[in-house]
Amino acid sequence: MAAIEAVSPVVNTVAIRSENVCRHYRMGETLIRAVDGVSVQVRAGEFVALLGTSGSGKSSLLNLIAGLDRPTSGSVVVQDRDLAKLSREELAKYRLHVVGMVFQSFNLIASMNVVENVELPLRFAEVDRDQREKLAQEALERVGLRARLHHRPSELSGGEQQRAALARALINRPKLLLADEPTGNLDSHTGTEIMEMIRQFNQQLGMTVVMVTHERTLAERYAQRLIFLADGKLVGDHENRPGTQIGGGPQ
Amino acid sequence: MKISDLTELALRNLRESMLRNSLTTVGISVGVASLVAMLSLGIGLQQLASRRLVKSGLFDTVVVTSRRDLRGRDEDRGGPTPGESRVLDEAARQEIERLPNVVEAYPDIRFITELRFDEKPHLTTISAMPASAKSNDAFEGMQGEFFSSETAPEAILQKSFAEELLGKVPARGGLEPSVAELAQPLLGKELTMRYAQRAASPQGVAPSTASSPVDALAAAAYSVVSREQTLKIVGVSDQDPESMRGPTRAKVFLPLKFAESLHVMQPTDLREISRAASDQPVYSSVSARVKNPSQMQAVEDAIKKMGFSTFSLLDASQSLRTFFKVLDLFLGIFGSLALAVASIGIVNTLVMAILERRREIGIMKAIGASDGDVKKLFFAEAGAMGILGGFVGVALGWTIGRVINVGTNIYLKRQSLPPDNFWSVPWWLVASAIGFSLIVSLVSGLYPAGRAAKLDPVQALRYE
Numbered sequence: 001m002a003a004i005e006a007v008s009p010v011v012n013t014v015a016i017r018s019e020n021v022c023r024h025y026r027m028g029e030t031l032i033r034a035v036d037g038v039s040v041q042v043r044a045g046e047f048v049a050l051l052g053t054s055g056s057g058k059s060s061l062l063n064l065i066a067g068l069d070r071p072t073s074g075s076v077v078v079q080d081r082d083l084a085k086l087s088r089e090e091l092a093k094y095r096l097h098v099v100g101m102v103f104q105s106f107n108l109i110a111s112m113n114v115v116e117n118v119e120l121p122l123r124f125a126e127v128d129r130d131q132r133e134k135l136a137q138e139a140l141e142r143v144g145l146r147a148r149l150h151h152r153p154s155e156l157s158g159g160e161q162q163r164a165a166l167a168r169a170l171i172n173r174p175k176l177l178l179a180d181e182p183t184g185n186l187d188s189h190t191g192t193e194i195m196e197m198i199r200q201f202n203q204q205l206g207m208t209v210v211m212v213t214h215e216r217t218l219a220e221r222y223a224q225r226l227i228f229l230a231d232g233k234l235v236g237d238h239e240n241r242p243g244t245q246i247g248g249g250p251q
Numbered sequence: 252m253k254i255s256d257l258t259e260l261a262l263r264n265l266r267e268s269m270l271r272n273s274l275t276t277v278g279i280s281v282g283v284a285s286l287v288a289m290l291s292l293g294i295g296l297q298q299l300a301s302r303r304l305v306k307s308g309l310f311d312t313v314v315v316t317s318r319r320d321l322r323g324r325d326e327d328r329g330g331p332t333p334g335e336s337r338v339l340d341e342a343a344r345q346e347i348e349r350l351p352n353v354v355e356a357y358p359d360i361r362f363i364t365e366l367r368f369d370e371k372p373h374l375t376t377i378s379a380m381p382a383s384a385k386s387n388d389a390f391e392g393m394q395g396e397f398f399s400s401e402t403a404p405e406a407i408l409q410k411s412f413a414e415e416l417l418g419k420v421p422a423r424g425g426l427e428p429s430v431a432e433l434a435q436p437l438l439g440k441e442l443t444m445r446y447a448q449r450a451a452s453p454q455g456v457a458p459s460t461a462s463s464p465v466d467a468l469a470a471a472a473y474s475v476v477s478r479e480q481t482l483k484i485v486g487v488s489d490q491d492p493e494s495m496r497g498p499t500r501a502k503v504f505l506p507l508k509f510a511e512s513l514h515v516m517q518p519t520d521l522r523e524i525s526r527a528a529s530d531q532p533v534y535s536s537v538s539a540r541v542k543n544p545s546q547m548q549a550v551e552d553a554i555k556k557m558g559f560s561t562f563s564l565l566d567a568s569q570s571l572r573t574f575f576k577v578l579d580l581f582l583g584i585f586g587s588l589a590l591a592v593a594s595i596g597i598v599n600t601l602v603m604a605i606l607e608r609r610r611e612i613g614i615m616k617a618i619g620a621s622d623g624d625v626k627k628l629f630f631a632e633a634g635a636m637g638i639l640g641g642f643v644g645v646a647l648g649w650t651i652g653r654v655i656n657v658g659t660n661i662y663l664k665r666q667s668l669p670p671d672n673f674w675s676v677p678w679w680l681v682a683s684a685i686g687f688s689l690i691v692s693l694v695s696g697l698y699p700a701g702r703a704a705k706l707d708p709v710q711a712l713r714y715e
Contacts, residue, residue, distance in 0.1 A: 068616070068709050069708075089621055092619060093621070101617055111264070123260070125619070
């Protein structure tokens with residue numbers, strides 16, 4: 001598998017660049033500024049944590065980067081694509097090929113077994129059946145879930161479900177892994193397993209990782225950079241030496 | 252997404268909420284069934300009617316007459332004037348028979364005469380039947396046999412004449428005696444027919460003193476001799492082979508060749524006397540049977556060109572066809588109403604499915620499904636329900652039609668009428684019912700599929 005080859009991170013290339021990006025929406029009478037003028041740059045191969053309390057806009061920013069949502073103003077440029085300028089169809093292609101996503105609640109499709117869930121993106125990519133099976137096997141091997149291929153998500157533990165979700169996120173070999181509170185529904189031991197796996201993808205496959213979390217300790221243990229958001233605004237952005245568990249908070 | 256993946260996912264989704272989707276599919280199939288049952292009955296009735304009419308020999312027969320005999324009546328029809336029209340003799344008959352698409356042309360022999368049975372006289376109309384009439388629908392329920400040969404001195408009676416012979420006049424509204432009952436005492440019995448034979452004038456009768464112009468006239472003269480002929484009753488027909496002929500219809504039938512050999516005096520013979528004589532038999536009318544009713548017009552035109560008048564029931568059959576087209580249309584509309592109701596069921600089921608599978612749609616979009624993929628998936632689900640409902644519906648409609656047919660036949664049997672097939676499911680009805688069901692389902696799927704495709708993934712993923 002080509003992707004296994006260690007890729008030396010090209011630290012100087014910009015993977016994600018947001019410029020004064022805003023996402024406002026109206027809820028009844030009030031205007032909610034979920035993301036309010038955030039400008040950040042993420043280098044290719046970086047492991048970035050988006051930190052903040054709930055309602056700080058970190059998930060909204062992640063959705064903008066994921067191409068699930070469109071900015072009200074400003075721009076999000078991922079690998080030289082201005083997401084705001086893509087059509088719905090192009091945005092779907094972007095989500096399919098460039099981005100892999102994992103969520104707090106795993107978001108596996110309940111009516112499908114593990115293999116079917118993992119190979120679902122390949123169906124959208126119109127990959128042939130036998131090729132699909134091969135890729136799904138490889139991805140599941142990588143997350144250590146070979147034994148439970150034909151179980152439904154409800155028959156798996158939380159950790160196993162998140163591994164299946166990770167395998168699904170990997171299957172199209174995206175450059176970007178976006179994780180929204182990936183350990184939020186897991187106990188600390190299982191959470192550590194999942195985080196190790198994400199770190200492995202970052203280091204071995206050279207994937208750029210953006211992880212949303214509210215747990216600062218977790219972010220400090222794994223991320224190379226911590227970005228703090230509050231009320232939709234950028235309030236802190238500094239380097240972190242992962243594993244040291246020491247780092248400065250927001251000023 | 253590939254078609255195969257789309258189908259697979261759609262079928263999986265249908266299986267997931269088995270009960271609801273089954274009920275929707277049943278709804279569609281009931282709609283299709285009502286459509287199929289209605290239309291198959293309409294088509295069946297139409298086929299029954301046209302089968303009857305074709306077999307009756309009325310819609311594939313052109314009646315040919317000489318213009319000379321139909322003066323006045325045909326003035327506005329165009330064509331040759333009476334003066335230049337031809338004599339309808341044996342040569343003309345053979346010429347008509349040689350026309351393309353004409354199966355046979357036979358003279359109409361029809362006369363009113365007296366039949367004696369049991370020493371009692373009965374006055375009736377007799378007509379001659381060609382051998383081809385054996386396949387005529389009217390002889391289907393016949394008791395006894397068809398004529399043993401073209402020249403046999405045999406007779407087939409119409410049911411009502413058989414009643415007359417036996418003195419069984421049915422009371423109004425009372426139960427009619429069955430044909431078998433009537434035929435039993437009559438078959439094999441003999442009738443005595445008295446008729447006027449047209450015989451060539453014997454030499455002695457012609458005036459010997461005649462000069463030459465008178466001689467020519469004398470050749471056209473004939474004598475009329477009273478004759479008697481016994482006929483064996485071989486069959487009693489249930490239906491009326493000449494039902495469309497109205498009051499002139501015959502009640503006793505003889506084989507054609509035999510009837511010709513009798514040289515019965517025809518009413519038109521009186522007129523022939525004033526004409527130049529011919530050594531060939533001259534007919535008052537000839538019936539030409541056409542291979543296929545669709546060639547009627549061409550044959551009629553060809554015969555008119557020969558200088559004869561023609562008459563056929565083509566127009567009548569066309570207006571009958573129009574009637575059935577309208578009937579089919581109305582039956583189809585009523586049948587489609589049920590399908591329309593079923594289509595609302597599809598819309599409802601799919602809209603419910605969108606609410607239920609909101610999150611799933613969100614997930615699919617998040618991992619890279621395009622609007623088109625989601626739309627196609629819901630479309631495929633609607634289509635699958637449509638096809639499935641179509642197949643089940645056709646089977647159901649077929650069964651309903653069959654049951655109605657059997658039921659009607661039981662009823663007919665009770666009324667001592669012969670059973671028949673009122674119901675027909677041609678392959679094109681099966682194909683178009685399934686096709687129609689698919690189209691209705693897809694149209695019903697348009698709105699839900701569009702709605703599912705437009706779903707905002709962020710909202711959908713937030714939904715629990």
